[in-house]
Amino acid sequence: MMFTVAIDGPAAAGKGTISKRVAAFFGFAHLDTGLIYRATGARVLAGEEALEAARSLRVEDLQRDDLRTTEVAQAASKVAVMPEVRAALVDFQKDFARREGGAVLDGRDIGTVICPDAEVKLFVTASDEIRAERRFLELSGKGQDVTREGVLEDLRIRDQRDREREAAPLAAAADAVLIDTSEMDIEEAVAVAISAVEAVLKR
DSSP states (O other): OOOEEEEEOOTTSSHHHHHHHHHHHHTOEEEEHHHHHHHHHHHHHTTOOHHHHHHTOOGGGGGOTTTTSHHHHHHHHHHTTOHHHHHHHHHHHHHHHTOTTOEEEEESSIIIIIOTTOSEEEEEEOOHHHHHHHHHHHHHHTTOOOOHHHHHHHHHHHHHHHHHOSSSOSOOOTTOEEEEOTTOOHHHHHHHHHHHHHHHHTO
């Protein structure tokens, strides 16, 4: 069976956790497409040229331990606005999406650009302040020297760059189910996502 679930949304809205839980619940493969850009960004920070880094990306690159740092996140956002880099990474994502046995992909442009024909599209969001607090707790919990104000500012800069870029800006697909997690705990959000997928599978 080929069945694609596209989950989009801004940083720290909860889409990564929801995606992993949905994939595990249905036995689908999961791809955090943001890691593709983070892995490319990390290789650029190490001195590689962006397009070459994207074209030669391997699955192993997505398993590096340093992909969640603020520096790599900013580098990822910068390479993501380069059309030639995005084109080099699109085929990888499309192939993953149509693999046998079902797939869940989460990112910024899955439902709009990568998988516009996905069987299920979800857009996960939350308020800036809620997202910044979640990211602050995540980063400070890992021992990173960050402030709430700095995290909020970084988040807003990244959101603006993602929404205003010419190539595949962050946006909800017209037929996406909107999940606002501002007032939800993760169990509630996952339940809503699973229900949306089940509704389509039952058709």
